[in-house]
Amino acid sequence: MDQHIAPVALEKASRLLNHGPTVLVSARHGCVQNVMAAAWACTLDFLPPKLTVVLDKSTSTRALIERSGTFVIQVPTVAQLTLTHQVGTRGLADHPDKLAHAGVELFDMEDYDQPFVAGCSAWLACKLLPEPRNQQVYDLFIGEVVGAWSDTRVFTDGRWHFETADPALRSLHYVAGGHFYATGDAMDSGIDDVT
């Protein structure tokens, strides 16, 4: 495992997606594996951590997730801008070499039989919580996060450090037509949490 990758406690895992980044979704079933981009992914719960992701019926990744019951959500970086757009626009069915063409390098995480994308800033290994109606009617998939990791150069001690890390490690926020925004300046509300 890359020297910069370290586990994130599950109770802090929601923070990896809280800022609303575009993500990469990866999955494997048998000898087939794929990676796609998804702008429509969102935290659903703190503990056990859960998330939602929208997966169109036309995607090969969706079929792999339905068969394997597992997937990985990872947070790509500014350095992976072109890779992210490429895996989000080319389908595996028409482009069987899409991963190699996009420069995707996959690696294994011990004890997790899922493909992880190298070079990201965070990884969330998920178990599908089957909800047939959501999946059929809304293309909406719910996952429980069973393992989480971050690149410690940009996420440590349970929080992001975009303001001090290499700008190439910032997250991407997709808009449309190949246009993205990077995560920007840090701001503090200046008030304490009250309930």
Place this chain on the structure above:
Amino acid sequence: MDQHIAPVALEKASRLLNHGPTVLVSARHGCVQNVMAAAWACTLDFLPPKLTVVLDKSTSTRALIERSGTFVIQVPTVAQLTLTHQVGTRGLADHPDKLAHAGVELFDMEDYDQPFVAGCSAWLACKLLPEPRNQQVYDLFIGEVVGAWSDTRVFTDGRWHFETADPALRSLHYVAGGHFYATGDAMDSGIDDVT
């Protein structure tokens, strides 16, 4: 209506949330109205546009939505940082003056009986699509967007213009504990969409 507010075509409404901003959720039932912040909101479909938002059972806003069947999702700006955090941490039950205290100004949109928060950059009027299992088990609510508007100083012609607009109009991306990131630099993948 504010001179800078203009309707957004429903087929472009998904773009208002595509970059993953923290949102404000507002709702009214009878003479009670409220506004809360939600970091867990996400686009669900293009047309008719739909979205998801996670609403904890303890929130007054959730009860208003369950009763009225309607709500508004709006995108707050950097200028509304403190307001956003305040309405996200103070509950209406314990703080009946929370809206006044946070400086929230509400306005009406013709033909929509819902409270809209002034000063935001985008507004999505939603009709609740009741999904009792999602709501009870996951606190997950699905809305169909029936009207959309933007502040034309930062979103026109179906796209955001954060790179040229006043930085005070950028969106907020919540992390935790009063810490946010603003939407940052624009980036282009440099490749055409292919399928």
